[in-house]
Amino acid sequence: xxxxAVKNASKKKRRIASLDRRKARAGWIFVLPFLIGxxxxxxxxxxxxxxxxxxxxxxxxxxxxxLEWVGWDNYRQALFVNPDFVQxxxxxxxxxxxxxxxxxxxSLFMAILLNQKMAGRAVFRxxxxxxxxxxxxxxxxxxxxxxxxxxxxxxxxxxxxxxQSASAQIVSVLDFENLFDSMKVGKELVTMVxxxxxxxxxxxxxxGVQMLIFLAGLQSISPAIYESxxxxxxxxxxxxxxxxxxxxxxxxxxxxxxxxxxSFTAESNTVMRFIEQVTNTAHGGVISSAMAWxxxxxxxxxxxxxxxxxxxxxxxxxRD
Amino acid sequence: xxxxxxxKQPKIKKETKNKIRVDFERTPLKERLKxxxxxxxxxxxxxxxxxxxxxxxxxxxxxxxPFISKIASSFMGMNDFVDPTVRLIAKDFSLDxxxxxxxxxxxxxxxxxxxxxxxxxxxxxxxxxCLVAYGFAKFKFRGNKLLxxxxxxxxxxxxxxxxxxxxxxxxxxxxLGIMDLLAKINILPDGFRYGIKLTETFWPLYILSAGAIxxxxxLYIFMLRQFFRGVPDELEESAYVDGSGVFxxxxxxxxxxxxxxxxxxxxxxxxxxxxxxxxxxxLLPTGRMTLFNDIISDIPLSLRTDYAGQGLFxxxxxxxxxxxxxxxxxxxxxxxxxxxVQGIExxxxxx
Numbered sequence: 001x002x003x004x005a006v007k008n009a010s011k012k013k014r015r016i017a018s019l020d021r022r023k024a025r026a027g028w029i030f031v032l033p034f035l036i037g038x039x040x041x042x043x044x045x046x047x048x049x050x051x052x053x054x055x056x057x058x059x060x061x062x063x064x065x066x067l068e069w070v071g072w073d074n075y076r077q078a079l080f081v082n083p084d085f086v087q088x089x090x091x092x093x094x095x096x097x098x099x100x101x102x103x104x105x106x107s108l109f110m111a112i113l114l115n116q117k118m119a120g121r122a123v124f125r126x127x128x129x130x131x132x133x134x135x136x137x138x139x140x141x142x143x144x145x146x147x148x149x150x151x152x153x154x155x156x157x158x159x160x161x162x163x164q165s166a167s168a169q170i171v172s173v174l175d176f177e178n179l180f181d182s183m184k185v186g187k188e189l190v191t192m193v194x195x196x197x198x199x200x201x202x203x204x205x206x207x208g209v210q211m212l213i214f215l216a217g218l219q220s221i222s223p224a225i226y227e228s229x230x231x232x233x234x235x236x237x238x239x240x241x242x243x244x245x246x247x248x249x250x251x252x253x254x255x256x257x258x259x260x261x262x263s264f265t266a267e268s269n270t271v272m273r274f275i276e277q278v279t280n281t282a283h284g285g286v287i288s289s290a291m292a293w294x295x296x297x298x299x300x301x302x303x304x305x306x307x308x309x310x311x312x313x314x315x316x317x318x319r320d
Numbered sequence: 321x322x323x324x325x326x327x328k329q330p331k332i333k334k335e336t337k338n339k340i341r342v343d344f345e346r347t348p349l350k351e352r353l354k355x356x357x358x359x360x361x362x363x364x365x366x367x368x369x370x371x372x373x374x375x376x377x378x379x380x381x382x383x384x385x386p387f388i389s390k391i392a393s394s395f396m397g398m399n400d401f402v403d404p405t406v407r408l409i410a411k412d413f414s415l416d417x418x419x420x421x422x423x424x425x426x427x428x429x430x431x432x433x434x435x436x437x438x439x440x441x442x443x444x445x446x447x448x449x450c451l452v453a454y455g456f457a458k459f460k461f462r463g464n465k466l467l468x469x470x471x472x473x474x475x476x477x478x479x480x481x482x483x484x485x486x487x488x489x490x491x492x493x494x495x496l497g498i499m500d501l502l503a504k505i506n507i508l509p510d511g512f513r514y515g516i517k518l519t520e521t522f523w524p525l526y527i528l529s530a531g532a533i534x535x536x537x538x539l540y541i542f543m544l545r546q547f548f549r550g551v552p553d554e555l556e557e558s559a560y561v562d563g564s565g566v567f568x569x570x571x572x573x574x575x576x577x578x579x580x581x582x583x584x585x586x587x588x589x590x591x592x593x594x595x596x597x598x599x600x601x602x603l604l605p606t607g608r609m610t611l612f613n614d615i616i617s618d619i620p621l622s623l624r625t626d627y628a629g630q631g632l633f634x635x636x637x638x639x640x641x642x643x644x645x646x647x648x649x650x651x652x653x654x655x656x657x658x659x660x661v662q663g664i665e666x667x668x669x670x671x
Contacts, residue, residue: 023459023460023461023566024459024460024461024462025461026455026459026566026567027455027456027458027459027460027461027464028455028461029455030451030452030454030455030456030459030570031451031452031455031456031467032451033448033451033452033530033531033532034448034452034467034470034471034531034532034533034541035467036531037527037528037530037531037532037533038470038474038531038533040531041489041527041528041531041533042474042531042533044485044489045482045485045486045489046477046482046485047485048484048485048488048489049481049482049484049485049486051485052484052485052488057484110379113372113375113376114376116372118369118372118373124376124380125657126653126654126657127380127383127384128379128380128383129657129660130383130384130650130653131383132588133587133588133591133649133653134591134595134646134649134650134653139595139642139645139646142616142638142639142642200379200382201382201383201386204379204382204383205383209539212660258539261475261476264478265476265478265479272478279483286484289481289483289484289485292478292481293481295478296476296477296478296481299476299478300476303476
């Protein structure tokens with residue numbers, strides 16, 4: 001009797017385990033395309049890419065490539081011989097330190113605006129997501145050296161052939177400096193704000209996906225919470241800081257990480273452009289790869305640091 | 321206060337036996353208007369609405385102006401670019417640029433090629449990303465987290481890092497050296513020795529798409545995973561209880577559910593492939609096949625000039641070509657943008 005029960009129990013247990021295993025197997029089958037792709041295609045590419053940074057590559061006359069082991073030489077070249085790399089790296093990261101908060105805050109703000117009920121909301125939404133679809137790849141390249149738009153923005157109408165005009169800026173630093181000089185606000189802060197305003201097109205273009213993610217986050221907040229807030233007599237300001245902000249904070253983390261990755265790997269990024277330039281010089285292919293890998297390591301470090309700092313403050317409604 | 325009392329207690333006169341007359345003391349129109357429009361609440365709201373509208377219109381303008389200016393300059397003739405009085409409206413109206421791009425740069429050939437590669441890549445990417453994301457969202461298996469980290473990794477690695485290695489790998493594409501081995505022992509023909517040459521075909525793009533490791537596929541997988549997580553487990557469990565297998569459940573229940581999200585991903589994949597210039601430039605060098613990035617960087621022969629406004633005119637030609645490249649995308653976007661927001665909204669991405 002007891003024996004039977006034990007048998008039954010063990011049978012049951014085994015059956016549950018096998019269902020779990022079956023589900024696990026199904027899971028493996030579902031992720032199989034990625035696994036195969038990663039092992040067969042992606043991993044060899046990554047591996048070769050790292051391997052090549054330790055070689056000098058020169059093309060053979062009959063086609064194909066000559067490899068010569070040089071150890072850390074490419075890295076040494078990038079760090080110590082190339083005069084501009086370290087400088088570009090530092091200034092690029094410094095610039096992004098300003099850009100990324102601007103993009104995250106801007107996209108949160110716009111998402112909240114676009115989430116409100118108003119006339120023409122659908123039209124505005126459609127317009128705001130145009131850059132997500134279109135301002136990439138070819139168009140971004142086209143836009144990055146567009147002298148005609150600079151010419152058309154200019155108010156002086158004099159064509160000096162270059163199409164460059166100083167008045168293409170929306171606000172000039174001088175105006176703002178005059179305005180804020182008496183208020184004793186730091187000069188750097190003023191310059192930063194002016195830079196952000198002048199780069200508004202760039203920032204709008206780069207915050208499309210973030211806006212979508214924030215919008216999705218805002219939609220998932222239960223209206224009942226807002227209703228109870230209203231009944232309790234909270235103002236819109238309080239509601240934002242007590243409800244919207246904590247509820248949206250996971251999205252802020254996601255967006256911060258996405259923005260970092262996106263802007264660090266964008267083609268318009270100064271460091272990426274510099275690496276691109278190096279690629280086209282002699283022996284540049286491998287040196288630029290070495291640079292790119294160092295850059296990549298730095299990006300990972302920054303992502304991990306930011307994610308670590310943010311996730312300490314992120315509020316999750318339910319933990320599972 | 322008075323007005324309210326008056327409404328509550330209307331004057332009732334008895335006119336005849338069966339008829340009464342009720343006299344409401346209506347608040348005069350002026351006061352009613354004042355109550356509605358004279359309060360600080362109303363002004364606050366008005367200010368907010370106006371501020372919001374101005375801001376949204378302003379930013380919409382910032383987004384749309386490059387397109388407007390590009391379209392405007394595309395209708396200009398050569399003389400307009402040296403005329404300082406011309407801003408947006410062409411004086412010397414001409415369609416030369418359009419004609420030249422259509423006839424001389426092979427627009428339709430590029431269109432057909434790009435359409436082919438974009439549609440196939442987008443379908444492959446949507447499908448495989450769905451599969452992979454579903455696997456990550458609904459099944460717990462060992463290595464789940466690690467694999468997902470790898471997915472994120474593919475998104476983080478900057479593409480130029482892989483430029484040289486990717487070119488090399490696809491030039492002699494080989495599945496982990498297996499083809500080479502098989503050719504060595506004469507199972508495969510000798511042509512497979514050192515792998516097969518895949519550059520200058522679309523195959524590298526298809527392979528990357530099928531493996532869910534193409535451009536930004538990490539983002540799609542992330543989005544879809546969040547979406548599938550929001551689908552209640554009970555739905556699948558009831559299907560399992562009714563005897564449906566994992567795959568049947570996926571194809572008959574989950575896929576129909578996630579059509580808006582899939583359209584979103586398809587839209588992203590399609591348009592990012594459409595405007596892609598990294599992979600196409602790297603793997604499909606100019607000359608073999610006309611693609612859109614050739615169109616954008618070429619100047620039609622009939623329009624080559626040597627006069628003062630050359631720089632601006634050439635830029636206008638590039639811009640026009642660019643607009644023509646994205647015109648199909650814009651048309652598609654107008655039809656699909658509804659799904660874009662819908663799909664994202666329903667995903668309920670939560671941390």
